[in-house]
Amino acid sequence: MPVLSYVAIPRSGAKNELLKVLNSMEYCEAFPADNEDILVLVTDTPDKNTDKELHAQLENLPTLESLSMTFGYNDEQPLGEGDGYEGQ
Amino acid sequence: MKVNRRSFIKSAAATSAMATAASLFPGVSFAGWKKLEGASGMISWQKAPCRFCGTGCGVLVGVSGDRAVAVKGDPNCSVNKGLCCIKGYHSVQALYGKDRLTKAKVRKNGKMVTVPIKEALDVIAAKIKETIDKHGKDSVAMYGSGQWTIPDGYVASKLFKGCLGTNNVEANARLCMASAVTGFMTSFGIDEPMGCYEDIEHADVMVTWGNNMAEMHPVLFSRMLASRKRKKDVTIIDLATRTTRSSQASDKSILFIPNTDLAIANAICYEIIRNGWVNKSFIKNHTTFHKGKTNIGYGTEDHFSFKDKPEDISFQDYKNFLKDYTPEKVEKISGVSARDIKYLASLYGDPTKKVTSFWCMGMNQHVRGTWINNLVYNIHLLTGKISTPGNSPFSLTGQPSACGTVREVGTLTHKLPYGVVMKQKAREKAEKIWDLPAGSIDPKPTYHTVEMFRALDRGDIRFMWIQVTNPMVTMPNLNRYRNGALREDRFVVVSDVYPTPTTDIADVILPAAMWIEQEGMYGNSERRTQHFDEIVPPPGEAMSDTWQIIEVARRLGFKKQFPWSKDDYIGPLWEEYRRFHDNPKHNMASYKVLKARSGVQWPFVNGKETRWRFNPKYDPACKKGSKFDFYGKKDGKAWIWARPYEPAAESPDQEYNFWLCTGRVIEHWHTGSMTRRVPILHEAMPESYVEINPEDAMDLGVVNGEKVKIVSRRGTVTMKASINGRGVPPRGTVFVPFFDESYLINEVTLDAFCPISKQADYKKCAVRLEKV
Ligand code: SF4
Numbered sequence: 051m052p053v054l055s056y057v058a059i060p061r062s063g064a065k066n067e068l069l070k071v072l073n074s075m076e077y078c079e080a081f082p083a084d085n086e087d088i089l090v091l092v093t094d095t096p097d098k099n100t101d102k103e104l105h106a107q108l109e110n111l112p113t114l115e116s117l118s119m120t121f122g123y124n125d126e127q128p129l130g131e132g133d134g135y136e137g138q
Numbered sequence: 139m140k141v142n143r144r145s146f147i148k149s150a151a152a153t154s155a156m157a158t159a160a161s162l163f164p165g166v167s168f169a170g171w172k173k174l175e176g177a178s179g180m181i182s183w184q185k186a187p188c189r190f191c192g193t194g195c196g197v198l199v200g201v202s203g204d205r206a207v208a209v210k211g212d213p214n215c216s217v218n219k220g221l222c223c224i225k226g227y228h229s230v231q232a233l234y235g236k237d238r239l240t241k242a243k244v245r246k247n248g249k250m251v252t253v254p255i256k257e258a259l260d261v262i263a264a265k266i267k268e269t270i271d272k273h274g275k276d277s278v279a280m281y282g283s284g285q286w287t288i289p290d291g292y293v294a295s296k297l298f299k300g301c302l303g304t305n306n307v308e309a310n311a312r313l314c315m316a317s318a319v320t321g322f323m324t325s326f327g328i329d330e331p332m333g334c335y336e337d338i339e340h341a342d343v344m345v346t347w348g349n350n351m352a353e354m355h356p357v358l359f360s361r362m363l364a365s366r367k368r369k370k371d372v373t374i375i376d377l378a379t380r381t382t383r384s385s386q387a388s389d390k391s392i393l394f395i396p397n398t399d400l401a402i403a404n405a406i407c408y409e410i411i412r413n414g415w416v417n418k419s420f421i422k423n424h425t426t427f428h429k430g431k432t433n434i435g436y437g438t439e440d441h442f443s444f445k446d447k448p449e450d451i452s453f454q455d456y457k458n459f460l461k462d463y464t465p466e467k468v469e470k471i472s473g474v475s476a477r478d479i480k481y482l483a484s485l486y487g488d489p490t491k492k493v494t495s496f497w498c499m500g501m502n503q504h505v506r507g508t509w510i511n512n513l514v515y516n517i518h519l520l521t522g523k524i525s526t527p528g529n530s531p532f533s534l535t536g537q538p539s540a541c542g543t544v545r546e547v548g549t550l551t552h553k554l555p556y557g558v559v560m561k562q563k564a565r566e567k568a569e570k571i572w573d574l575p576a577g578s579i580d581p582k583p584t585y586h587t588v589e590m591f592r593a594l595d596r597g598d599i600r601f602m603w604i605q606v607t608n609p610m611v612t613m614p615n616l617n618r619y620r621n622g623a624l625r626e627d628r629f630v631v632v633s634d635v636y637p638t639p640t641t642d643i644a645d646v647i648l649p650a651a652m653w654i655e656q657e658g659m660y661g662n663s664e665r666r667t668q669h670f671d672e673i674v675p676p677p678g679e680a681m682s683d684t685w686q687i688i689e690v691a692r693r694l695g696f697k698k699q700f701p702w703s704k705d706d707y708i709g710p711l712w713e714e715y716r717r718f719h720d721n722p723k724h725n726m727a728s729y730k731v732l733k734a735r736s737g738v739q740w741p742f743v744n745g746k747e748t749r750w751r752f753n754p755k756y757d758p759a760c761k762k763g764s765k766f767d768f769y770g771k772k773d774g775k776a777w778i779w780a781r782p783y784e785p786a787a788e789s790p791d792q793e794y795n796f797w798l799c800t801g802r803v804i805e806h807w808h809t810g811s812m813t814r815r816v817p818i819l820h821e822a823m824p825e826s827y828v829e830i831n832p833e834d835a836m837d838l839g840v841v842n843g844e845k846v847k848i849v850s851r852r853g854t855v856t857m858k859a860s861i862n863g864r865g866v867p868p869r870g871t872v873f874v875p876f877f878d879e880s881y882l883i884n885e886v887t888l889d890a891f892c893p894i895s896k897q898a899d900y901k902k903c904a905v906r907l908e909k910v
Contacts, residue, residue, distance in 0.1 A: 053144070055151035057159045079148070086163045090155040092148050120151075120158040 051094075052101045057118045058089040064113035065089065071111060077104055091117070146207045149200070153210060154818065157227040160360065167220075185212055185736050186670035187660045188226045189653040190807040192284075192535030193217060193355050194662025195226055196736040199654055199673050206230035206654065206674050215736040217335060217662065223356040225807055228816045232652075233674070235815030239635060239649040240678025250647065255679040258646050259686065262603070263693035265629050269601040270302070276584055277600045279306035279593075282683075283607035284314060284537030284544050287658030288667070289708055290605065290683040291543035292715045293700065295555065297687055300572040301696045305551045305559055305584045306599065310607040311537060311544035312587040316895035317502040318533040319545055321511020324448075324894070325519075325777050328723065328770025329545050332751040333494070333530030334664040334739065339365050340528025341494040343485045345375045347399060347514060348500020348901070350865075352383035353804040355498070355534055363387060373485065377402070378500070379799060379901070380829070380867040392482070393868055396797050396902045398472035400506055401783035403513035404463035405472075406483045410520050411457060415487030417522030424766045425519050426773070427451045429459070429780040436505050436787035436890040440592050444893035451780060459780040471783060486517050492528030493518075498536060499801065503901050508894035509781035516778050524776075525753040525766055535663040537808075542661015542668075546724075547715070551590075552583035555718035559583060571717050572699055586896035588614075588889050595622025603631040605683045606650065610639040611809040611879050614898045615852050615889035633683050638811050639879050650683055651676035652812075657708040658682070659732065665748075666739045669732035684711075722759040723769065786902040787890030790870060794850060794904035796834075797871040800883055801901075803864070810877035826878035827860040830907070831869045835861045838909050845910040848872065850903055853885030856910055872907065876900075 058080065060068040065087050072080035072091055077100065080091045091108075095101040108117060159166050183198040196215020200208030209227050211220040242258035243250040269278050280298045282291060286309065298307045322329045338344070338361045351359040366372035376388035377399070385391035394402060410416060430446040437444075451459075465476035465483075472479075486493050495518070501510045514531050515524075523529035535541055548554050557564025565579040572578075585593050591613055593599040602623070613619040623630055623643045632644035635652040655676035659669045676682075681689075688700045688707070702710050709729045716726045719740070727738040739747040743758045752768050754760035760767035761774065768776040790797055805823040806813040813819045828846055830838070840846055842861045847854055857874070867873050874883045888903040 051144075053147045053151050055155035057155050081152075081168060083159065083163070083166045083168055086159075086166045088159055088163060088166065090152055090159060090168060092151050092155070094144070094148060118158065120155040 051096055052098060054093045054101070055120050056091045056093075057120060058091045058114060059116045060087060060089065061113055061115045068111070068113040071113060075104070075107070146200070146202060150208050153208060153227050157222060157224045160221060160223070183210070184671060184673045185214070186654050186673065187538060187662065187668035187737065188222065189229050189232070189538060189812070190225050191355060192537050192540055192663045193357050194538060194660065194664070194666055194668060194737065195222055195357050196668070197222060197226055197229070199230060201673055204674055206233060212736050217664070217666065217737065218357045221357050221360060224805060224822075225813060225819065228818055231816040232812040233655070235636060237637060238677055238680075239637065239641070239647060240680055241649055242679060243647040245645040255648065255681060258648060259689045259693065262631050262646055263690045265601055266302075266690070266694060269629065273600050275302055275304040276306055277598065278302065278304060279308070279585070279590055279599045279602045281587070281590065281602055281604045281607065281609065282307070282309040282543075282549055283605065284309060284311035284535065284540030285606045286539060286543045286549070286683060287656070288539060288542045288547055288661060288715070289658055289711050290687070291547040291549040292555065292711060293684050293687045293691070294605070295547060295549050296572055296699060297691045297696065299554065299559070299579055300568060300574050301578070301691060301694070301699055303578055303580055305580050305582065306590065307549050308551055308585065308587045308590050309544045309549045310587070310609065310612065311540040312550060312896060313503070313612065313898050314499060314536045315502060315540045315545065316550070316897035317504060317507025317511055317892050320508040320892075320895040321515065321533070324508060324779065325512050325515040326752075326768050326770045330541060330665055331530070331532050331663065332525045333532055334749045335361070336749060337494045337528050337530040337532065338362055340492055341365075341530075342371065342491040342528065343373045343375070343493045345377060345482070345485070345493065345495045346384060346388070347377050347495060347497040348379060349496050349498045349534070350378070350382040350384045350801070351496060352387055354536070354802055356804060358534070359384065359387070375482065375485070377482070380865050380871060380873055382865045392474055392478050395471070395473045396799070396871070397504070397506070397786040398468075398783060399501065399510050400513060400781065401463060401468045401471045402474060402479060402482075403510065403517060404460055404783065405465050405468040405479045406486060407513070407516050407520055408460040408463045409465060409480055409483030410487045410517065411460065413483070413487055415483075415489070416520050420522030420766075421453070421520065424768060424775055425778050426775045427453055427456045427778050427780070429455075432782055433784065434893045437588070437893055437896065438787060438888070438890050440589075440596070442893070446894060456778065456780050462782070486521055486523070493523050494528060494530045494532060496532050496534055498534040500901060502533065502897060503899050505787050505890050505892055505899045505902070506781070506784055507892035507897050507899070509779070512779040512781050515776070519776055519778050525750050527750065533663075538662065539660035541663060541665065542659060546661055546719075551586055554579070555715060567718065571714065574699070588891055588896065588898055591619040591622060594628060595619065595625070597625070597627070600627060601629045603633070604640060605633040608634070608638045608640045608809040608811055610643055611882060612876065612884060613889075614884055614887040614900060616882055616884040617853055618889075633686055634811070635680070636811050636815065638809065639882075648686055649678060649680040650686070651680045655680065656682035656684070658684070659712065662737070664739065666737040667726060667732060668737040787899065788888050788902070788904045790904045794906045795870070796905050796907060798848065798850065798886060798903050798905040799867070799871060799873045799901045800876050800887060801873065803875045803877065806875070806877035808877065809879060814877070825858070826875050826881045826883070827858045827863070829860045829863060829865050829867050829873040831867050831871070832861050834869055835859060838907055840909050847908040847910050848874070848883075848886055848905050849908060850886040850888070850905045852888065855881050855883055855886055857881045872905065
């Protein structure tokens, strides 16, 4: 069940449109910066394959200029050391 | 539970993205974040200062059950106003590395054996007693840190200086802040900055002196950039020895040859006087002029000693002294064009501009660290740009409590919580508060840090207890000090949270509670004391460093001095400590006030914090009727010093033809013992490297990522080259971050120090490079 987060940079002038599109997509939750043309996107998919498909969809969005991953979590796999969640 | 846990993870994921966004777009804000936060009903949030740098950001730690699971910036903390850097956001993950030390270990027949912590504490107490009986009180030592909480440092000082009567107490802040202290003491007669972080929003010009704030104090740098964006006419100048992220974001980057900042500061003063930009009434009423000894040495030999001899001089004498520092002459010494020097002088000299200077290790880890602090104060004093909002010479700290624990509690060989051991009045005050017989405290300081490790090597010290620091990575000229610590008949106790190269040399290892696993206080760079509760329990038998010391003190027979109960010791201990500072120049807030607020600045007088010291408008300790009162000096006047340029202890020559500078990176904190256990930080910066100028790399035939051997007169290290990476040094200089224990760059560095502050210079030594 992967949870990933990204900094999303929209194409020029397309911040609001991108926000709308992202929030209408399944497994996505996005929120905008108030003072910069960027968004934060959190995705929460049921399995790796769905995540892969979603990622492909995101890459094809015409309003999206770039997507940088900042956090990755997947509880299908054992967790690494020091991730702060082991044992919960 | 599953749903809630998922919400926590999503919160953490969103926080992480915002942290990254903040490093890409300093000052960015996300009001929409609240929506997601609402989904995580199981998290309770509690305030604490960040564990890492001396900026002292307030954080809110999200707790689920017994576990810290998330971090966000504390909007009530004026330091960071809700922001954090990438280290802060991921700080709680540093609590949960797989190899946390949770049990005590004692060396038995050459092997480290796990024992109950009580047994380890018995062994320590017995060893201290045995060592003192055999070799005298000055054969035992405590080496702590600017990451000690204030209570940790306080009980260490009380036990060693008060009860045992030895001044063998030092802390690693000697290696990071001592020049700032001696700079303040010699210029103002009292320690710690006159200004506060609010200066950032008031200043028109900010000059960073050898200080890569974009990586080392990122939240403050974000505030600088945000202020520039808001006010438009703000200028940021980066004056440094290599090009960094700070240079790129500044309006102007000026590079100088190492150690020549001394000459540049003097040239700025020369220009200020030549152009008539001196604030004459300020100079007349609030300053006096002085000179000290010159050619003062570098401390590379054992038992080095130095005492300055200040002499009064006139303004005319000072002017004559500056004749050697015309911009044209200094251009030749420093590599900075006369034009740029004049430009800098014009910024400082312009009466319509408020100017703040920031510095940290670049000026403090300097063989003339005290002098360069004095010289930057000179610029602010000549122009009267000091102690008013936006006009601040500001020495930042690197550790969360270098100010709170080391400078204020006085965990250095010559210091007490109030005053110095050499002063009878200060000793008497301590003996009274500590309920000790008169004469318990020795009036003679013993060893400063470098000399303390030399004494361990020589055998003058036989027992050393090291807490919350990792000297087997950080001591300069490390080979000598590691060999010294490993000698026969030396006994080393190490209290820490993870295994490190320092626990490797220990005879006893004590598992320590980390950060929010204990109650405590830190004190940040701007005189702000920050309380935190025990938010989550420590693992296994881990125990706060404070309580470890109390346990040993009681075993040594000092129950009367350490009477507190384990359930309630921080409050009473704080109230006892506060008595040392019971005066308007340093009054501290009560325990109750500290507990309630996200940090309180001292002097805290009649319920009010002091933002700017020495200015009667803000500082109640000032004499009424005067415009400024530098009350650290008897006559209320600050000292302007004639201090010359002198070269570094070791400069490049034919055989060793590069300067080596060491430092940090944004992802890792100090030796990386905590941050390297946070996966996201470790992955972002997995190993150390050597930054080489692209032309030098071409001459060497080295490409990015290829291995290079760095060789000095003391040691070697082989690591990957970074060319045109995050930082770019000028030709003839290399830079190496010290966070990675797999590449011990301090085996290469030199243990030269400022003769006045005794702070080592990690920024300058000579090396050569070999392609591997
Ligand atoms: S700037 Fe320093 S205090 Fe603030 S979050 Fe980062 S490491 Fe912590």
